[in-house]
Amino acid sequence: MTQPHRVVITPGEPAGIGPDLVVQLAQLDWPVELVVCADRTLLTDRAAMLGLPLTLLPYDASLVPKPQKAGTLTLLPVALTTPVIPGVLNVLNGPYVVETLARACDGSTQGEFAALITGPVQKSIINDAGIAFTGHTEFFEARSHTDKVVMMLATEELRVALATTHLPLKAISDAITPDLLREVITILDNDLRTKFGLVEPHILVCGLNPHAGEGGHMGMEEIDTIIPVLEEMRAKGMNLSGPLPADTLFQPKYLDHADAVLAMYHDQGLPVLKYQGFGRAVNITLGLPFIRTSVDHGTALELAGQGKANVGSFITALNLAIKMIVNTK
Ligand SMILES: NC(=O)C1=CN([C@@H]2O[C@H](COP(=O)(O)OP(=O)(O)OC[C@H]3O[C@@H](n4cnc5c(N)ncnc54)[C@H](O)[C@@H]3O)[C@@H](O)[C@H]2O)C=CC1
Numbered sequence: 001m002t003q004p005h006r007v008v009i010t011p012g013e014p015a016g017i018g019p020d021l022v023v024q025l026a027q028l029d030w031p032v033e034l035v036v037c038a039d040r041t042l043l044t045d046r047a048a049m050l051g052l053p054l055t056l057l058p059y060d061a062s063l064v065p066k067p068q069k070a071g072t073l074t075l076l077p078v079a080l081t082t083p084v085i086p087g088v089l090n091v092l093n094g095p096y097v098v099e100t101l102a103r104a105c106d107g108s109t110q111g112e113f114a115a116l117i118t119g120p121v122q123k124s125i126i127n128d129a130g131i132a133f134t135g136h137t138e139f140f141e142a143r144s145h146t147d148k149v150v151m152m153l154a155t156e157e158l159r160v161a162l163a164t165t166h167l168p169l170k171a172i173s174d175a176i177t178p179d180l181l182r183e184v185i186t187i188l189d190n191d192l193r194t195k196f197g198l199v200e201p202h203i204l205v206c207g208l209n210p211h212a213g214e215g216g217h218m219g220m221e222e223i224d225t226i227i228p229v230l231e232e233m234r235a236k237g238m239n240l241s242g243p244l245p246a247d248t249l250f251q252p253k254y255l256d257h258a259d260a261v262l263a264m265y266h267d268q269g270l271p272v273l274k275y276q277g278f279g280r281a282v283n284i285t286l287g288l289p290f291i292r293t294s295v296d297h298g299t300a301l302e303l304a305g306q307g308k309a310n311v312g313s314f315i316t317a318l319n320l321a322i323k324m325i326v327n328t329k
Pocket residue numbers: 012017119120121122123124136294295296297298299300301302303308309310311
């Protein structure tokens with residue numbers, strides 16, 4: 001990296017472990033400027049609770065970014081609505097969380113930040129505050145006016161992308177349309193090439209039904225939708241295998257020769273990924289006009305403010321974002 005870049009971080013739900021993790025991140029030297037979009041008192045209170053040093057430097061977009069020194073963070077202030085008790089959700093702070101995401105997303109879309117790294121949000125409390133919200137992925141897609149994005153979680157050894165994200169199970173079959181699959185596979189193939197440096201990515205595509213439909217005896221989505229789209233995309237030069245039964249494809253015999261798995265829905269792919277690498281996996285949004293990575297876990301309210309939260313996934317998410325900045329230069 002020739003000149004340091006500026007990355008923006010949102011700690012997420014203020015009553016969860018996000019602020020603890022951000023304070024922990026600040027204990028290391030970083031080759032980029034870490035601009036944290038959050039409330040000042042939230043961060044200084046949490047640092048005091050954890051007994052960790054923290055100096056907040058003022059954010060000035062007109063200055064050249066500087067590498068972040070251990071013990072410091074650069075603050076882009078957004079005020080809480082009401083003070084926070086760690087572990088106790090407060091609906092009044094729902095709009096605060098969304099404001100931090102909106103500011104970080106807008107700055108990233110406009111090129112102010114080279115990447116956006118998010119801590120975990122409590123999706124329920126944002127909805128309880130009257131703001132329709134299913135996840136960062138969908139929020140950033142809408143806010144940045146992007147047609148379609150793809151959620152992918154990755155460890156060093158395994159990448160799992162999702163055809164659908166935060167949907168109730170009963171809505172999934174209807175959501176798996178030829179257009180959706182075409183868009184998702186195109187984004188996945190493209191971003192594996194451009195952001196991960198893979199020359200001809202090999203993607204394993206899961207079926208939707210048990211045994212990938214058992215030849216139509218356990219569901220028709222494979223025959224009606226998935227197989228025709230895969231044939232079409234293979235004809236365009238993509239290296240796709242499947243549809244494969246999801247219960248047997250997650251074994252070295254298949255994974256050793258693949259660059260990513262495309263699961264049809266959230267709980268088809270993510271339990272395997274999290275069993276394999278919870279705490280060191282990263283959530284990446286593909287298809288956005290900027291780099292966005294995130295932690296692999298939720299708000300863990302019961303651990304907030306206690307110094308028990310593992311910062312591994314957040315560190316990996318930040319390191320991967322830095323690597324992606326370099327790869328996409
Ligand atoms: N990226 C995001 O914004 C995500 C947000 N969530 C949200 O988090 C909330 C809680 O979800 P849960 O299913 O309970 O998942 P969770 O990840 O918060 O907790 C699951 C288990 O893992 C532990 N855990 C999680 N992160 C940890 C860490 N860094 N260090 C040590 N232990 C950790 C928790 O203590 C708990 O036992 C939900 O509202 C959900 O929507 C969930 C996943 C991702």
